[in-house]
Amino acid sequence: MRRSFVNADFVIAVAFTVFAVWVYIVARGFPVPSWATVGAGFVPRILAVLLIILSASLVLQTVLAKKAVEKARKTDADADTLSEKLNVSLEEAERLQRSEQKPWFFTPVLFGVFVLYYLSLPYLGYFLTKILGTTVLIVLIGTSDKAALRGLVYKGFAIGVGLSVFVYILFQRFMYIRLPRGVVVRWLIGFFS
Amino acid sequence: MAAVALTLEAIQMVLTPTNLLLAFAGVAFGIIMGAIPGLTATMAVALSLPLTFMMELETAFTFLMAVYVAGITGGKISAILLCIPGTASSVATTFDGFPMARNGEPERALGIALGSSAFGTIVGIFCLLFIAPPLARFALAFGPFEFTMVGVFALTVVSLSRREGLTKAFIATVIGVMAGMVGLSQVDSVPRFTFGQGYLLAGFEILPVLLGLYAVTQIMLDAEKMSITVELKTKLKGLFPHIRELAEHKKNVIRSSLIGVAIGIIPGIGGALANIMAYLQAKKASPYPEKFGTGIPDGIIASESANNAAIGGALVPLLTLGIPGDGVSAMLLGAFMIQGLQPGPLLFRDNPVLVYSMLVAMVVAVIFIIIQMIAGIRFFARVLSLPKYFLLPVVFTFCALGAFTVSGRLTDVGVMLGFGLLGYFLQKNNFPLISALLGYILGPIIEYNIRRALMLSRGSFMPYITRPISATLLGFTLLVLIIYFVREVIAIKQVRKSVSE
Incomplete structure (x- = not known):
């Protein structure tokens, strides 16, 4: 042939x-x-x-x-x-x-989450995006390990919050680097104040 | 005498409480990153770069050198305990390190490797100290013709050393060089390939490109593999560097370290090949070559002293010519650029204390590595069991943070993702990433020097042949190409002969 x-x-x-x-x-x-x-x-x-x-x-x-x-x-x-x-x-x-290897659609989905992470930064701000992004990525990458699936959302969320606090202290407090706050967060702060 | 005075000044600069604290933290971070398979020393340095923006020059490089040396050293932990090299520099360590650990002596294997790494690093520093200053003085005579040829030679050697094949390596190089062409041209400020976008006028920032090509690509490649949680069964007791055992193998240690330095100097090869070459040489020179691979100290010593000595070697072209030889030195070049410096012969003339500070920082890193490995080996071994699905998202979010902090623009996060996708595509189709990366870094340097050279010679290419240094470099480039093709032809003939038989 x-x-x-x-x-x-x-x-x-x-x-x-x-x-x-x-x-x-x-x-x-x-x-x-x-x-x-x-x-x-x-x-x-x-x-x-x-x-x-x-x-x-x-x-x-x-x-x-x-x-x-x-x-x-x-x-x-x-x-x-x-x-x-x-x-x-x-x-x-x-x-x-x-x-x-994970199924063929895994990598496009993963990259899609990366892009969503990037696109949501100006709206949700750095900290909210980091918490949500870390949680979603941990669940997405960890889904192959069925034994670990239970509690993955909570663990991911906890890691996201922990990292955000760490980054806030290191970058904003010590290095004086302003991280994006996000349109939504600014609006919420304005709404409640 | 000048060297002694510079060393003393550098010691004074490096040995401050802040620097020591950061070096200590950098060593811990580097060992962890190097130990975890998939997370390399290159990635460790890349992730550390954003932290150096606000640091003093010497502080930044003390921290980065600590991360670099520790990242290479950390690769031995998984190589010995799991038979999975943490970095490419530790591949040969698995050959004898893992069998020794399996035979019930993991502490001895780690101890020998630790001592060898420390010795290799020190040899690398001394070689750098002796080779770099005269080379930098010599390079001061270089003009645009010579710098063009140095860049072309480096890119050719890097492409020739790739196992993916010459065509693919050259294509990756061209793609990398083209990426470096985006933005205002250096000589006459003509906007190129910017699509009318203002943020592209300055070209792509180096850090998002480095993070994209190296870190995001690696995250995607690692994430698409099924997660395997490693269970470490080995119980570790005390650890100490086996100095006496190293003294018994002094010939091997010195030979392997020198091989490491020599290979580290050659662009694009570095520690990844140095450890294997040193291992093969040690086997060749040994009175008992048949014992190699069964768990003897000789193999561990050869591999670990060579890969750490290669660090000193890799710094030679970076510091003297401004040419990075591998991924990690490309990251260090990024660090120089972030600090507004251009490594090269002028660095030795204008900022020699910084160069000596980097060497002192490497010695400090070695001391901290020994302390931390002795005190914390059980902790570092436990890190190996951390699941990838926790590590990779954390690394990604830090990459995004690093890309943003370089100039405070969210667009740079998008640039990082774009280069991550490009790197993934290149890697998946066997186009070597290192060629693309070095093409991106060296391309603008080569173009700038070509244009300056042609302005000096009024459009003539003849000085490339008539100027002795330029002609020599051109000759070397052609020679390595001829050798490559002759070897290829011989290999093809041998295959045909064996098939016909």
């Missing part, structure tokens, strides 16, 4: 090539001062060309690697059985590796 050359490296190389072309076009527009021999676009253009060459090399390596596998399959009579055996062991290895 003919196998496709398209894999992750191939896609990445194409994406980098498109990116490099964009960099090259943008860098061409940078002015060259009259007193200088090269302008601000000189090095970015060299880098863009370099990235295109390197991406092409990556594509070539992907294609050659696949071709070598195909050739070995066709020429060596034992190759198929060998590769079958190899495939089985590879699959087994992959399966074992997968069992140690």
Whole structure:
């Protein structure tokens, strides 16, 4: 069966090539001062060309690697059985590796929580975000350990509060760094005062 | 004589109650971070950087050096007790350290490792003391041509040393350099790739980039693995550095320390390779190589003296040329920048006391490490059992805090997340992070010097070949590339030959 050359490296190389072309076009527009021999676009253009060459090399390596596998399959009579055996062991290895990994959607969800943490900072302020963020992250990362799941919310909350107090004392009291208070918190303080 | 006077002045600067207290705290933090697998010395230094904003110069570097040395030293605890190296610098420690601990002698293994680390650090400091000042004086003669070539040489060596392959390493380097191009250009202040956003005019702040690439990436990679709570069954009694045993292996200690320093100087390699190289050399030179891997002191001594000696080596290019050789020295470069300083040959001329203070701080760190390890080894061993789901969120929230405090802008937290995502993507697809990081740091230095060089030579590239130092560096760069390709061709031929047979 003919196998496709398209894999992750191939896609990445194409994406980098498109990116490099964009960099090259943008860098061409940078002015060259009259007193200088090269302008601000000189090095970015060299880098863009370099990235295109390197991406092409990556594509070539992907294609050659696949071709070598195909050739070995066709020429060596034992190759198929060998590769079958190899495939089985590879699959087994992959399966074992997968069992140690959390489901595929875990990392996007985790990064989503990171982004939410960042977006809520101006509204909820540093301390409230830290308490909530720490709790959510501890529960999210700890969910794989079923034995520890009980009480994880309370523990996460306690750690968040403890850290907030620690950061408040260290940064605001000793280092005089003002941490964001947050629109909501400021409004609440204004409402109750 | 000048060196003695500088050392005395540095001792006076470092040995203040505040500095000693911070060094003590830094050592405890560093050991804990180094001991926990996944949390490295690099991350420890990165998380410590925000705390140094408000500190005096010498205080900041005393604290950071304590964290750095302790972070590397802490890696041995999990390597010996769990057979999981806390940092890449302690991989070879597992080969004999863990079997010795399993044979019922964990205290002896830890003690030998502690003594070796202390000795290795001191050797590293002495080598730094002898190599760095003359190298810095020599580097004072460097112009833009030479600095361009130093940067190119460093990036090439870093890329060649990656196991991910040359193409991917070079791509990661180019991506890193491109990230450093964002903002106003250095020579003529042209806004580049800013999309009209005012906050991008100054480019990306170094700390959010470092935290993103190293810490956030690592948090994501660690968090997606199933949590394994480690149960430590070993019961530890007393611990002391086995000086007498080290004296019996003095040849091994000295050889391994010197290997550590030599490898530490080479950009991008550092302690991660030094411990393995020293271990292999010790095995080669040993009259009983077959015993290596069974739990003999020789292997532990080789690995631990080399990885700590590599610290002194890694500081040589950073302090003399302003070129960081690995992740931790890149963090230290960030610390210099935060303090408004640029490491390089001028640092030795204008601020020599700071350099000597860093060395004195390393000696102080060694003393505190020995004290804390003897007194608190049971506590440090218990830290290994802390579940990841408690540690990682705490580390993340401190990263966000660090990114914010650098300039008081929330946007920097977003920059950190962006670089975290980039780092995760690069790491997942086998593009070496260190190449991207050093590309980001060295790229602007190289570009600035290329443009200055071309202005001096009126657009001619010839001085790169005609100036002796620049030509030598260019020759070295080409030589390492040729050696790499020849070795690759030989390796491919050998594989083909073995397949055809």
